[in-house]
Amino acid sequence: MITMLGAANLLLANPLFTNLDQIFVLLRNWLVGFFPVAIRPAAGVVLGVVAIVCVFPGLFALTTVFERKGLGRIQNRLGPNRVGPFGFFQPIADGIKSLTKEDVVPFRANAVVHFLAPLVLVVTVFMGFAVLPMGRNMVLVDMDSGLLFFFAMGAATELSVFMAGWSSRNKYSMLGAMRAVAQMISYEVVLLLSAVSVVMIAGSLSLPAIVAAQNQYTGSFPHWYIFTPWGLAGFVVFAIAATAESNRSPFDLPEGESELVAGYHTEYSGFKFALFFLGEYLAMFSLSGLGVTLFFGGWLAPFSFLNFVPSWIWFFGKVMFFIFVFIWMRGTLPRLRQDQLMNFAWKFTLPFTLLNLLVTALWRFMGEGWQRWVVCTIILAAAYVIFGRIEMRRQHFGPRKYRYAE
Amino acid sequence: MLGDGILKGMAETARNFFGSYVSKERLTTVEYPEQRIPTAENARVFPFLVYDGTDWEAGMRCVACQICEKECPPKCIYIDKSTDKKPDYVGKPQFYPARFDIDISVCMSCQICVEVCPFEAIKMDTQFELATDDRFGGLLYDRKELSRSNEYYHAIHPTEAAEVDARLAEEKAKVEAKAKAAAEAAAAKAAAAATQPAAPAKADSSGLAATAPEAASLTDATKPAGGGS
Numbered sequence: 001m002i003t004m005l006g007a008a009n010l011l012l013a014n015p016l017f018t019n020l021d022q023i024f025v026l027l028r029n030w031l032v033g034f035f036p037v038a039i040r041p042a043a044g045v046v047l048g049v050v051a052i053v054c055v056f057p058g059l060f061a062l063t064t065v066f067e068r069k070g071l072g073r074i075q076n077r078l079g080p081n082r083v084g085p086f087g088f089f090q091p092i093a094d095g096i097k098s099l100t101k102e103d104v105v106p107f108r109a110n111a112v113v114h115f116l117a118p119l120v121l122v123v124t125v126f127m128g129f130a131v132l133p134m135g136r137n138m139v140l141v142d143m144d145s146g147l148l149f150f151f152a153m154g155a156a157t158e159l160s161v162f163m164a165g166w167s168s169r170n171k172y173s174m175l176g177a178m179r180a181v182a183q184m185i186s187y188e189v190v191l192l193l194s195a196v197s198v199v200m201i202a203g204s205l206s207l208p209a210i211v212a213a214q215n216q217y218t219g220s221f222p223h224w225y226i227f228t229p230w231g232l233a234g235f236v237v238f239a240i241a242a243t244a245e246s247n248r249s250p251f252d253l254p255e256g257e258s259e260l261v262a263g264y265h266t267e268y269s270g271f272k273f274a275l276f277f278l279g280e281y282l283a284m285f286s287l288s289g290l291g292v293t294l295f296f297g298g299w300l301a302p303f304s305f306l307n308f309v310p311s312w313i314w315f316f317g318k319v320m321f322f323i324f325v326f327i328w329m330r331g332t333l334p335r336l337r338q339d340q341l342m343n344f345a346w347k348f349t350l351p352f353t354l355l356n357l358l359v360t361a362l363w364r365f366m367g368e369g370w371q372r373w374v375v376c377t378i379i380l381a382a383a384y385v386i387f388g389r390i391e392m393r394r395q396h397f398g399p400r401k402y403r404y405a406e
Numbered sequence: 407m408l409g410d411g412i413l414k415g416m417a418e419t420a421r422n423f424f425g426s427y428v429s430k431e432r433l434t435t436v437e438y439p440e441q442r443i444p445t446a447e448n449a450r451v452f453p454f455l456v457y458d459g460t461d462w463e464a465g466m467r468c469v470a471c472q473i474c475e476k477e478c479p480p481k482c483i484y485i486d487k488s489t490d491k492k493p494d495y496v497g498k499p500q501f502y503p504a505r506f507d508i509d510i511s512v513c514m515s516c517q518i519c520v521e522v523c524p525f526e527a528i529k530m531d532t533q534f535e536l537a538t539d540d541r542f543g544g545l546l547y548d549r550k551e552l553s554r555s556n557e558y559y560h561a562i563h564p565t566e567a568a569e570v571d572a573r574l575a576e577e578k579a580k581v582e583a584k585a586k587a588a589a590e591a592a593a594a595k596a597a598a599a600a601t602q603p604a605a606p607a608k609a610d611s612s613g614l615a616a617t618a619p620e621a622a623s624l625t626d627a628t629k630p631a632g633g634g635s
Binding site: 070073074075076077078081328329331332333348384385387388389 | 407408409412415416418419420422423425426427432433434435437
């Protein structure tokens with residue numbers, strides 16, 4: 001192990017690997033060099049924005065085809081395999097289709113709001129990427145309150161959803177939007193509170209600082225927050241809330257096609273619908289990125305001897321793993337009922353996260369040692385079992401019994 | 407405990423996901439235009455007309471009796487009877503359809519025409535790729551488009567076709583035996599007449615009886631070699 005660590009250090013000192021690790025930063029600096037000195041900072045930011053705006057939609061296109069193929073395999077089907085080799089040009093065909101489709105706006109719709117809704121969604125979702133560290137030194141804006149900014153932008157997506165649903169003047173859109181907003185607001189609380197426990201330990205709202213706080217290794221094992229009792233509990237709740245926030249199955253009630261046609265984007269077609277689709281996937285990427293940053297050490301390597309692999313590969317690898325889990329869950333779980341959704345949010349996840357905050361405080365103030373591991377694990381495990389038993393017990397609905405009338 | 411059902415479900419879907427790459431039995435998809443599975447023997451789509459031999463016009467079994475036209479519930483069969491006659495498979499002179507059209511845009515694939523046909527002339531096809539860009543002319547099939555050889559019938563419905571052929575052969579054998587018996591009787595009579603020379607009226611009837619075996623041998627020539635099996 002020592003020799004391996006030595007080798008890793010050697011590799012880190014090697015300029016080739018440093019260059020590979022920082023290739024995008026170096027590329028940006030090189031490109032910025034062509035601009036006049038006065039506008040260099042602005043040019044650097046614009047280049048970063050362009051990179052984000054190109055990379056994530058590209059990832060979205062890849063994800064759609066992988067998702068369809070993966071879901072197919074889960075159901076013992078082949079999935080799309082007609083366009084290009086193994087069907088990998090499917091997103092191009094889909095893109096052409098959505099671009100050439102007629103853009104229908106309902107006659108009674110509020111045209112301005114109807115037009116703005118998908119734009120607001122995509123713009124606010126893209127804003128979230130600004131504060132995510134995607135590799136060593138690879139963060140567009142190193143904000144001191146990055147996490148707060150991220151959640152503020154995440155909350156703005158609810159506005160766009162309601163804009164879409166309300167402006168369409170369609171009862172399905174409206175009901176879908178109301179469901180979506182109810183769901184997103186309920187789970188926003190849980191999402192925020194589960195992230196707060198990380199902030200309590202890291203002592204910073206800046207996402208690069210949170211990654212830096214996890215950048216320690218015992219032997220070759222990392223100090224990611226997922227490997228602590230409160231971190232694991234926080235991550236489980238975070239993952240559930242993130243799934244609900246991004247309207248993914250099993251929390252895809254807002255677009256439950258059996259009862260609501262397509263929910264808030266019923267009245268959208270062509271490219272506007274594609275923007276909603278894009279926004280949904282981008283939200284999934286950004287929430288996965290946030291989950292990776294908060295609990296899985298962001299761009300850090302899982303073992304210290306793997307440090308020579310460029311940091312951005314780790315970040316995107318972890319995000320893609322999360323996406324895979326999202327798709328896996330979509331292929332497994334049926335949709336929840338509205339009352340189940342709300343019960344789960346308010347009666348299980350919220351008390352559990354509040355307790356997790358308490359446990360995180362305990363962890364912080366019990367100091368180093370094995371005692372805090374035992375105490376925190378026992379409290380959380382007991383709470384999980386008890387909450388699960390009491391709050392989530394099966395409710396039997398039957399015909400109403402009248403006590404006096406009969 | 408809360409969540410163990412989810413984990414069980416995830417394990418199940420993971421097993422399906424990886425299993426579909428490993429075992430061929432899981433992946434039951436047939437990629438249709440390139441791969442096909444043979445149609446079931448009792449599949450049926452639209453009717454076709456059976457002919458014996460190689461020439462569809464000469465070997466057509468249909469005798470334009472118009473029973474199918476009358477029985478057809480959606481009235482999608484249109485038949486014009488011919489004015490002349492030609493010999494059928496047993497050699498009996500019969501009408502033939504000068505026009506036999508089926509409008510498959512109207513046909514409901516009920517198979518009633520097949521059930522009522524006394525001549526085994528109309529059967530159900532299994533061909534289902536009938537899409538056309540002309541919905542009127544393209545879906546109205548005339549007798550040439552409807553004609554399929556008996557071999558084709560054997561290929562798509564082997565059991566049923568074998569039964570039909572056996573029945574037809576039996577019928578033909580019966581007719582031939584009858585004709586033979588009649589011919590023998592006529593020959594015997596002619597021989598008897600020869601011994602008694604003063605009988606000119608009998609000679610005409612023996613000449614008429616001789617036409618039946620002749621016609622039978624004519625249909626034998628048009629019938630395929632394996633037709634009777």
